[in-house]
Amino acid sequence: MNSLILETQNLTKSFTGFTAVNNVSLSFKPQSITAIIGPNGAGKTTFVNLCTGMFKPDSGRIIFNGEDITNFSPEKRVQLGISRTFQIVNIFPKLTVMQNVKIPLLSKGRIEELENILGIFQLGEKKDVPASELSHGDQKILEMAMAMATKPKILFLDEPMAGVNPAERSRIVNLIKDLRYEEKLTIIIVEHDMDVVFRIAQRITVMNRGSVIADGTPDEIRNNATVKEIYLRGVEV
Amino acid sequence: MTSILTLSDVNSYYEKSHILFGVSLEIKEGEVVVLLGRNGVGKTTTLKTIMGLVPKITGKILFKDSTDLLKIPPHKRAKLGIGYVPDHGGIFPNLTVYQNMKLSIKQSKSKSESTQIFELEDVFDLFPQLEHMINRLAGTLSGGERRMLGIARGLLLNPDLLIIDEPSEGLAPNIVQDIVEIINKIRSSGVSVLVADQNLPFVEKIADRVYVIDKGEIKLSGKLSELSREELEMFLTF
């Protein structure tokens, strides 16, 4: 039995002119919360995109539960249990909240879970409202609900706090924490809000210019001089 | 000193998401002001708000204490004398270096009004390496060269205020040093500069004053030397 849920081996992806993800090998244990941080252009989102199937890597492998999924389509990965949210809210704006959640539920035939999920994410009262009419924070929460509706084993959250009011942030933090315990979920989160990162992450991976430069517990990272250096000046390491 | 740009209680929104919360700041004539903050805290949105590139804005943005920018379209703001160098470089990759620069020269503010006049030669003095590559396609330049060209383009507009987004991002230390010198030269020519950045050592070398921004709000402001180093690092790291 493999004790790792997800593993990347020497993942590399280049776009014209630069290498966004450079030889990244990371592994994730079940039911852990890992935060990936780093300055702009560090390759965090590209890494998430590679793991979830948005892009194909130039080289390297992605192993999920012991299976090589490097060339799987996004929908197939979702079927296996890899789900995600996006930096910019990615929902169905003209459909109602209920319909938004229904679509991912259908892919696993779990339609009876609808009310349950709406309940967990406190969207029950707004279920007949078009998603575009929700507050931005609620839209972020709805997107998480949609990601959860496919009953993932691993959930990628790409900047869940981006554009969210400070007032709504704690709601989202609490939701993420709850999810982890109640759904036995592995969570990988990319986030700039360091309060949030240090409140929820068990492990923090720091990326810079496509490479992993530090990996450890929040305390280790907090006291890591190189990391601080990078955040303050972004120079070569 | 008169003020070049004043933001009072500015809020910015993209669709449903509220990004800036009551931002107020001021840039005086001849100053280099830096907006400090981590990624994703609203630096770029502040600059885009000044240029009019954000769909919904409330509050007041005054240019030279007299012109309310809120109802003025971006291209007219440029012609009023605000140069903008966005974080992706602000160059047109399908044009040659020379065409990139020519574009700005043609749109440049009428010269009689400008405090300092930047002509092509002045720019080549500042960026000698550009002179050798005027016929190259801008898209083939290296990251540092693009950044230089972007700033050169901004200067050729002969602005009273030059706005530069993340000038040090992703550049090698020696190039960052070049940029420090360039910004200091720009200051000495009398042009005001607003920079958004997070690289503290770099900022220390250029800033007259800083505003520290976090989660869409201005948290600290003043001369860098007068701010608590600890607080600063907290906002910039974690």
Add this chain to the structure above:
Amino acid sequence: MKNESLALILLIFLSLLIPLTENKYLLYLSLKIWILILYAIAFNVIFGYSGLLSFGHALFFSGSAYVLAILAVKAEYPLPIGFIAGIAAAAAFSIGVGFLSLRHREIHFAMITLAFSMMFWGIVMKWRDVTGGEDGIAGVPRGMPIFWFYYFSVAIILLCAYIIYRFVRSDIGLILEGIRENETRVKFSGHSTLKYRLYAMIVSGTFTGVAGSLWAMLDRTVTPSISHWSFSAMPVIATLIGGPQSFLGPAVGTVIYVIAQDVITKYTLYWQFILGIVIVSVVLFFRGGVMGIFERFLWKR
């Protein structure tokens, strides 16, 4: 919602009285509108619900009409066989075109569907022994007097509309709407978008075929003009007038378009001029279509 259904039932009931008035033109025109309604509603499965602009639906419409006409007139098979074979042909065409075109989006999808339908038009024009070329095939049987044909057609159209309604309101329909709104999200919800688009294409093409077969029997003639791209533009215009986002939008748009055109041509030979102004105004001022206006002002306090 209740008022809406009541109004609909009343309208359908009124139209059922039309043959009794013995005004033959009214009967003919309203049956034509009924058929075009089915055409537009079926078209809108791919356009309004899946977000793909097809510029080649004339292929399915005329494909089915031609198969019916060829079998019933040239091969002298019984009419019901022609009718069913026509619809089957439309289904087959939609599977084929779907496989080849559904990788494309937006204008490229429009152009590739246009290309396939115009190739069919070329075949129709050239394969004269079978299709009658430019002259088409005349003398398509109706199998019954026009009085009964009216009720027969309306019954079939209502049945088809009901099936389409159930389809777009089904889970598949919801996923299609999702694809229209945000294709990436549907993929990351675990669905193969290509598969659902193909379903939509088949439903859309097949029911377009039903409309085509009825049209052939009503007009008793099939000619290449219903294979031409300009015939593919008809449901696009009707749908945009009525509003693509609601199920009844294309139907309302068809009624308005056909009646407006009928009225305008009565008064002037420069009807294109007036119709042009109408179309331009719809796009500029009534972008959600007529149904959009209803929703904004009437049904939402």
Add this chain to the structure above:
Amino acid sequence: MAEMTRRDFIKYAAALGIGLAVGGGIGYSLKKPEVQVVKESASVVGEKIKETIKIGHIAIFSGPFSTYGELQKRGSLLAVEEINKEGGILGSKVEIIYRDSAAKPAEAVKQVRSLVESEGCDFIIGIDSSGVVLGVAEVMPEVNKLLFVTHAATHKLTEELVYKKGIKEVFRIAVPVYQDGIMAAFIASQLPATKWACVHPDYEYGYASWELFKKTLSKLRPDVEFVGEAWAKIGTTDFTPLISSVMEKKPDGIHTVEWGVDLFTFVRQAKQTGLFDAVKYDGGYAWINPMGYSIDAMEALATEYPENCWVSGRYLWVYPDTPLNRKFVKAHLDKWGHFPAYSGETSYTAVYLIKKLIELTKTLDIDTHIKTLEDMVVFSPAGARYIRKEDHQAMYEVPYGQIKHDPNYSIPVLTNLQAVPAEEYYRYPPFEEMPPYKELYKKIVTKA
């Protein structure tokens, strides 16, 4: 006209007799361009049978071929105005309603129904293209009105729908498409050319004309070959690649049924690519263009159309040289500033035919009308039209001739006119058999 049948002879003689009588000056007839009937003597006195007699005229009034609606309207409107000025039909005013077929069968069918069932029209005239006319003919029994086809030329209309299928409500007073093929072949058979090629529009009319031409000519002249063909899509702007590909086959004769705008373009480009020179013979060009003398082509191309090409035009304003025709041409010129087009003449005649029909029968009863029309001989600007009972085709003489530029006229005239006498025509019912081409060929008369 040697071998006329007895029946034909009687018919023709009778027609001639009445025609002469009219020409001789019986009352009103001289003043008006008139259609006449041989069966009974005409009478204009009678009771009003309807307040307004309504004629629906359907043609193409929009898009690239809207010119055809315009040319037809010139004829029918002229006729209606003349009739109303003279007191109408048996005292009833005539009203004509124009509708656009948009060149689409379904649209035309809808307009027929609208005109008959909603506007209350008593007759339908017009219709431009063959696909449209076949669709419209199918519904005429249903709407139970007469249709006088003034332009669409497909032989399927009269042979399949009227003759075989028995749709009696349809009459055609325009030339059918087989004239363009058969008579063209009669002309071709007299020319020295032995290698024929075609440049035709890429649709039914082109295919049908070419097939008839080939079939007929190979019967008359077993020595000819058909070496090449080019098919031009409607709206072709550049014919040069097509012309060049045909010339590659080294033809010495060209048959083209191009018409309208495409013909203008084709002739201009054929001149420059040397296609005319390639088909030159002693007496002119082995160039046969059935629609070449249609008025739109002549007015547009005028002297650009090379002299001595063989052309025809379904009705020629220069033929026949009768008072009726002269008067019509003059009235048309006065009113519109243009020579009448063939579809203008047919539309004009259609309206007058309706007038005569009502005056003769004093009724609007369809069956009476059909019975009266069958085997009727009509004197019209285009000469005597024999309405054939079997297929309701009105047969009349349309000569071919060679183009001659004449400084006295704004458009070219024709010389060396040749025609098959109208009463002989090209094909005989019941049509299944091949017509006796060789016999027919002998009947070609050369006109002055």
Add this chain to the structure above:
Amino acid sequence: MDLNTIAFQLILGIASAMLYWIVSSGLTFTFGVTRVLNFAHGAFYMLGAYFTLSFFALTQNYLLALFLGAIIVALIGAGCERGLISLIYGLPVPFQLILTFGLVLLFDDLVRIFWGSVPKMMPAQFIGSINVFGRLLPVFSLYLILAGIAIALVLYFLLSKTDWGVEIRAITVDPETAMCSGLNPAFLYATAFMFGSFLAGLGGGLYLPISSASPGMGEHIIIYAFIVTVIGGLGSIKGAFVSALIIGIIESLGALFVPWMTIALPYIALSAVLLLRPEGIFGEE
């Protein structure tokens, strides 16, 4: 069939490709800048022919009339852009197509109202022919090839050497930065549309000397222009040039080898290209 024949046929194909090129260059250029697919481009082509005709009647100078006609069409195009099309920037393609289709109906009837339904011709220009490969090549074909090449050169010059062209390319690739450099988007979009319409008008006038002007003549050309534009890659001027040549040559050789199927050739080419390369030959995904 010898090589000379094929070579000659190729030359003729290139000549007839030039009309497709000139009309599509305007369509693809306008699309590249404004992202609007203009169905009314064919109507502008028709208007170009009619205005050239009328100006010729006034001036008796074909080239002058051609130029004036295209200028008037350019102004009409600019008017349409400012008054109508600028209001629908950013809307989905179907709205653009239908709005501009409405304009087609409108202009078709306006032409009938002002010029009548009957087709009109002007006296032939560039008469005569020269001997090439033992065959007669019309001077007009040469004139077309020259006109096509001239327009390609002018486009190249305008877009790479003039300030306006450089600004157009700038706003095409990055509207935001362009605005922040002081470029006025409204002005550039309007002038781009104007120039695209100018090319359409020019196309209409160019063929007049061997063809004619008739209402609705744009309907024949616009679908071809769409095909050429899509095959070349939407917005790619180079692509339009290459694919116009492809279509012209395919049709020309098709007339030689498969005369019975020329009617379907452009559509076969279109679907083949789209199936192999969905974004078109020079298109960017």
